[in-house]
Amino acid sequence: MNEYESLVKVIDNYVDLCADWGKIDQSLYSKYDVKRGLRESNGKGVLTGLTEISDVCGFRNEGNERIPIEGELYFQGYNVYQLVEGFKGTKHGFEETTFLLLFGRLPNEEELREFMDVIGKLRALPDGFLRDVIMKAPSHNIMNIMQKCVLTLYSYDENPDSREIRDNLMQCLGLIARFPIIAAYGYQSYRHIYKESSLIIHRPLPELSTAENILRLLRANAKYTELEAQVLDICLVLHAEHGGGNNSTFTTHVITSTGTDTYSAIAGSLGSLKGPRHGGANIKVQEMFSDLKKHVKDWENEDDLRAYLQGILDMKNFDKSGLIYGMGHAVYSKSDPRAVILKSYAKKLSDAEGFTKEFALYDRVERIAKELIMANRPVMKPVCANVDFYSGLVYTILKIPGEFFTPMFAIARISGWSAHRMEELVNNGKIIRPAYMYVGDHRDYVPLDER
Numbered sequence: 001m002n003e004y005e006s007l008v009k010v011i012d013n014y015v016d017l018c019a020d021w022g023k024i025d026q027s028l029y030s031k032y033d034v035k036r037g038l039r040e041s042n043g044k045g046v047l048t049g050l051t052e053i054s055d056v057c058g059f060r061n062e063g064n065e066r067i068p069i070e071g072e073l074y075f076q077g078y079n080v081y082q083l084v085e086g087f088k089g090t091k092h093g094f095e096e097t098t099f100l101l102l103f104g105r106l107p108n109e110e111e112l113r114e115f116m117d118v119i120g121k122l123r124a125l126p127d128g129f130l131r132d133v134i135m136k137a138p139s140h141n142i143m144n145i146m147q148k149c150v151l152t153l154y155s156y157d158e159n160p161d162s163r164e165i166r167d168n169l170m171q172c173l174g175l176i177a178r179f180p181i182i183a184a185y186g187y188q189s190y191r192h193i194y195k196e197s198s199l200i201i202h203r204p205l206p207e208l209s210t211a212e213n214i215l216r217l218l219r220a221n222a223k224y225t226e227l228e229a230q231v232l233d234i235c236l237v238l239h240a241e242h243g244g245g246n247n248s249t250f251t252t253h254v255i256t257s258t259g260t261d262t263y264s265a266i267a268g269s270l271g272s273l274k275g276p277r278h279g280g281a282n283i284k285v286q287e288m289f290s291d292l293k294k295h296v297k298d299w300e301n302e303d304d305l306r307a308y309l310q311g312i313l314d315m316k317n318f319d320k321s322g323l324i325y326g327m328g329h330a331v332y333s334k335s336d337p338r339a340v341i342l343k344s345y346a347k348k349l350s351d352a353e354g355f356t357k358e359f360a361l362y363d364r365v366e367r368i369a370k371e372l373i374m375a376n377r378p379v380m381k382p383v384c385a386n387v388d389f390y391s392g393l394v395y396t397i398l399k400i401p402g403e404f405f406t407p408m409f410a411i412a413r414i415s416g417w418s419a420h421r422m423e424e425l426v427n428n429g430k431i432i433r434p435a436y437m438y439v440g441d442h443r444d445y446v447p448l449d450e451r
Contacts (some may be wrong), residue, residue, distance in 0.1 A: 150182075313402075336387055391409075
């Protein structure tokens with residue numbers, strides 16, 4: 001046995017110790033009324049803060065009863081359905097949404113032009129950043145590249161630890177502007193190093209919207225259609241913000257409350273969003289459908305689809321997690337408005353690009369999965385498709401690579417994170433510190449030679 005194998009064997013023993021010692025009696029959570037996952041027993045989130053940035057509604061209250069409703073999402077008081085309808089035909093809805101989230105109102109035409117000019121000028125990365133940071137030590141996961149770059153940008157800031165609103169707003173605007181560039185260059189470097197593809201680097205154009213620049217930077221020919229840019233812009237709007245209680249936004253609040261810098265806070269939010277139970281769920285949906293297609297040849301055979309999905313719930317199919325990814329939400333009950341809107345755009349895109357059979361498959365799986373989950377799980381509210389269910393299909397039709405799905409989420413959500421960071425700073429709240437109860441034994445120390 002060589003030195004490395006010996007080391008691995010010792011670590012394997014540590015793993016067993018950790019697994020055995022780390023298990024907590026599950027009945028204790030009920031005994032002490034622990035709000036596990038910061039959830040009440042009915043699944044509702046524990047109220048830990050206040051925000052004016054956005055509102056997420058899946059129920060209405062009538063006395064002591066919670067009545068499921070069609071999902072509603074508001075950005076600074078505006079219903080997202082109205083915003084999307086108002087942005088229809090444009091390619092800068094995301095920039096308008098970002099302005100709204102940060103400053104509490106929609107911009108007029110002059111303010112929008114000025115804001116887009118600011119974002120365009122802030123997109124440029126520091127000299128040598130692409131070569132020295134993004135391309136060195138590339139990662140298989142673009143989210144980790146983004147984290148590394150965000151933390152490195154701290155070193156390029158003359159006053160990174162400032163608590164002044166002006167400095168923090170400038171830092172947030174810089175990250176909003178640079179996220180698409182960092183992610184796209186990170187992806188191109190990943191392709192070049194790990195897939196042995198030609199390195200293709202386009203420069204962002206300041207006069208283009210975020211959606212247009214993303215398509216330009218990802219594609220070898222830098223070309224895209226008006227419809228593609230408009231649809232991607234709506235995707236960015238829908239992912240830009242979702243209340244203060246989602247995991248990554250709550251992470252922004254938690255880390256900001258310690259008094260640390262913008263770059264550290266946003267790097268933590270990126271780490272949260274990467275997880276397959278959060279932003280990483282969109283790629284899990286696509287992987288699940290890829291696996292489904294290997295096992296169900298006739299996409300119109302609902303009996304076969306039902307059997308496959310039942311196998312997932314029985315932990316026999318796909319990743320054996322028991323989860324049908326893209327289905328269910330912590331707050332929404334009857335519907336997720338983001339999924340409803342994305343589904344309509346997926347239909348429009350699939351008709352235009354020849355993906356009608358693919359769209360029909362998603363539609364069937366959504367319906368059947370909803371029925372099966374309700375029949376097989378002890379759910380306390382209706383089950384609906386969430387935003388991740390159709391976002392991957394839309395991205396696929398837009399020829400956005402799977403490795404870029406979760407970074408797309410981050411490119412949009414940095415606007416919401418920035419708004420929540422500014423809100424936390426402006427209100428100067430206490431450090432966020434939930435309580436954990438110790439349920440282990442108290443023991444007497446035993447000298448080393450007597451153990």
